[in-house]
Amino acid sequence: MAEKIVITIARQYGSGGREIGEKVARALGIKHYDENLITLAAREGNLDETVASKADESAANSLLYTLALGSNFFGSAMNFGYKPPLNDKLFLLQSDVIRRAAEEGSCVIIGRCADYVLRDHPRRLSVFVYGDLPHRKARVMERHEGLTEAQAIDLINKTDRRRSSYYNFYTGNKWGKYDNYHLAVNSSLLGIDKTAEMIADAAKLLMEKE
Amino acid sequence: MAEKIVITIARQYGSGGREIGEKVARALGIKHYDENLITLAAREGNLDETVASKADESAANSLLYTLALGSNFFGSAMNFGYKPPLNDKLFLLQSDVIRRAAEEGSCVIIGRCADYVLRDHPRRLSVFVYGDLPHRKARVMERHEGLTEAQAIDLINKTDRRRSSYYNFYTGNKWGKYDNYHLAVNSSLLGIDKTAEMIADAAKLLMEKE
Numbered sequence: 309m310a311e312k313i314v315i316t317i318a319r320q321y322g323s324g325g326r327e328i329g330e331k332v333a334r335a336l337g338i339k340h341y342d343e344n345l346i347t348l349a350a351r352e353g354n355l356d357e358t359v360a361s362k363a364d365e366s367a368a369n370s371l372l373y374t375l376a377l378g379s380n381f382f383g384s385a386m387n388f389g390y391k392p393p394l395n396d397k398l399f400l401l402q403s404d405v406i407r408r409a410a411e412e413g414s415c416v417i418i419g420r421c422a423d424y425v426l427r428d429h430p431r432r433l434s435v436f437v438y439g440d441l442p443h444r445k446a447r448v449m450e451r452h453e454g455l456t457e458a459q460a461i462d463l464i465n466k467t468d469r470r471r472s473s474y475y476n477f478y479t480g481n482k483w484g485k486y487d488n489y490h491l492a493v494n495s496s497l498l499g500i501d502k503t504a505e506m507i508a509d510a511a512k513l514l515m516e517k518e
Numbered sequence: 519m520a521e522k523i524v525i526t527i528a529r530q531y532g533s534g535g536r537e538i539g540e541k542v543a544r545a546l547g548i549k550h551y552d553e554n555l556i557t558l559a560a561r562e563g564n565l566d567e568t569v570a571s572k573a574d575e576s577a578a579n580s581l582l583y584t585l586a587l588g589s590n591f592f593g594s595a596m597n598f599g600y601k602p603p604l605n606d607k608l609f610l611l612q613s614d615v616i617r618r619a620a621e622e623g624s625c626v627i628i629g630r631c632a633d634y635v636l637r638d639h640p641r642r643l644s645v646f647v648y649g650d651l652p653h654r655k656a657r658v659m660e661r662h663e664g665l666t667e668a669q670a671i672d673l674i675n676k677t678d679r680r681r682s683s684y685y686n687f688y689t690g691n692k693w694g695k696y697d698n699y700h701l702a703v704n705s706s707l708l709g710i711d712k713t714a715e716m717i718a719d720a721a722k723l724l725m726e727k728e
Contacts, residue, residue, distance in 0.1 A: 433707070438696055484696055486648055492702040497643070502723045509719045513712045 313338075314410045314432045315511055316422035318475070318483065321467035322444030322460075324500045325437035326418050331504035333416040336511060341409050343419035350401035399478050419471075423488060424479040433511050436489040437503070440496040523548075524620045525643045525721055526632035528685070528693070531677035532654030532670075534710045535647035536628050541714035543626040546721060551619050553629035560611035609688055629681075633698060634689040643721050646699040647713070650706040 315332060319325020326342055333340035403425045409415055410426055417426070423434040439447075441464070448460040455463070475483035486492055491510060495503045525542060529535020536552055543550035613635045619625055620636055627636070633644040649657075651674070658670040665673070685693035696702055701720060705713045 436696065486646065486694060486696055486702045487704075489702070490704045490707040492696045492699070494697075494700045497700040498720070498723050498727060502727065506716075506720050506723055510708070510716050513708050513716055517708060517712065 311431050311515075312410070313414045313511060313515055314422075314426055314429050315416045315435060315507070316426060316432065317416060317418045317435045317437060318421075318423060318471075318489070319418070319437040320439060320444065320484075321464050321471070322448045323437045323439035324447060324495045324503070327500055328437055328495060328504045328507065329416045329418040331501065332508045332511065335504065335508040336414070336416075338414040338416065339409070339412075340416040340418065341406075346402050346405050346409075346417070346420050347398070349405045350398060421475055421478050424475075424481065431514060431517075433491065433507075433514050434489045435507055436484060436486075436492040437495050438484070438492065439494060443496040521641050521725075522620070523624045523641045523643065523721060523725055524632075524636055524639050525626045525645060525717070526636060527626060527628045527645045527647060528631075528633060528681075528699070529628070529647040530649060530654065530694075531674050531681070532658045533647045533649035534657060534705045534713070537710055538647055538705060538714045538717065539626045539628040541711065542718045542721065545714060545718035546624070546626075548624040548626065549619070549622075550626040550628065551616075556612050556615050556619075556627070556630050557608070559615045560608060631685055631688050634685075634691065641724065641727075643701065643717075643724050644699045645717055646694060646696075646702040647705050648694070648702065649704060653706040 313336075315329070317325050317329040317332075319328075329342070330340050399421075402420050406417055406420060406422050406425045409417060410429060423432075426432055441461075444464055445457065445460045448464060449455050449457070452460070452463075472483040475481070479488075481488050484492075491507070493503055493506065497503075498506060523546075525539070527535050527539040527542075529538075539552070540550050609631075612630050616627055616630060616632050616635045619627060620639060633642075636642055651671075654674055655667065655670045658674060659665050659667070662670070662673075682693040685691070689698075691698050694702075701717070703713055703716065707713075708716060
């Protein structure tokens with residue numbers, strides 16, 4: 309790899325964006341950072357391996373935590389027992405973590421307006437992952453046993469509204485609008501694995517460029 | 519190729535979408551149909567090889583014709599000396615040509631709301647190609663010598679407004695909004711050739727599916 313690359317992934321809830329991001333990182337042999345890790349690192353002020361492994365473990369359960377803790381929270385920071393209001397300081401700390409991560413080496417960064425934070429990065433692929441509602445609903449219900457269809461849809465709508473407000477507030481852009489991204493992809497077309505393969509292929513083309 | 523595939527390409531003016539569509543078709547060894555061909559076939563009532571070759575030749579010059587003929591036209595039908603108003607009959611004829619083309623074999627279809635017309639096609643990849651304004655402007659000025667920067671921007675804005683109105687009117691959807699497409703891609707990131715390669719790769723993944 310000639311030069312460091314960063315792949316930022318924004319995603320609709322239930323689209324599989326986080327999992328896709330992890331698979332892209334694995335396919336390219338680079339690190340990945342998700343929302344939880346970034347928030348944790350922002351609060352603890354470091355991004356070392358200990359934090360990374362800790363966050364990786366907790367990430368798997370984060371959505372169950374989110375549900376268990378109810379919907380009156382802002383962002384995934386709640387997963388760590390912290391309830392920030394629309395918090396500029398946390399956003400700045402997270403942005404700093406994101407910039408440091410991208411400086412350290414090639415990586416995939418999921419969520420937290422990383423596409424905006426790293427808008428001047430010389431070799432970046434900014435991705436938005438979305439999906440058809442039936443697929444997203446099925447995915448959310450599969451992950452959270454006992455959720456009714458109506459509850460799954462409600463969770464999807466609320467989570468996306470929260471992501472959208474957060475993004476729009478901090479970037480001044482519009483979440484999901486194509487011109488914020490280099491690539492917007494519907495994961496329902498190819499499924500999680502092949503969508504990840506497609507994004508990894510695009511990243512390889514970007515690495516070959518020039 | 520197990521099953522017929524169709525790739526529909528909608529695009530911003532100056533993004534290179536038409537050229538990308540042609541390259542995708544070439545990479546996959548399938549036919550491509552652009553706006554001009556579809557409009558011509560709709561008017562002549564057939565889609566045989568004669569028409570195809572005729573339209574392919576004229577396509578190269580169509581943008582110059584468009585400019586020469588001024589901006590008071592609707593869609594590329596003008597390239598053939600025909601001035602339809604917002605014309606439902608022509609839209610229906612074009613839609614019919616598009617459906618017949620997709621039935622005949624795997625193909626790439628550029629423009630004319632093909633993503634909407636073929637929305638029930640079982641194996642379709644719906645693409646929106648856009649680009650950064652400086653790249654689009656440069657592309658338009660390169661193609662049309664003598665155009666000032668301001669004129670190029672004006673031409674881009676007017677053409678996109680026309681495409682957008684046309685699409686929104688006939689589909690009831692919103693041109694460029696991600697959920698109309700499976701894949702939206704900024705051609706400025708990778709350039710024409712590599713963007714075509716990326717879309718062809720995605721199409722191959724779709725062909726492999728199941």
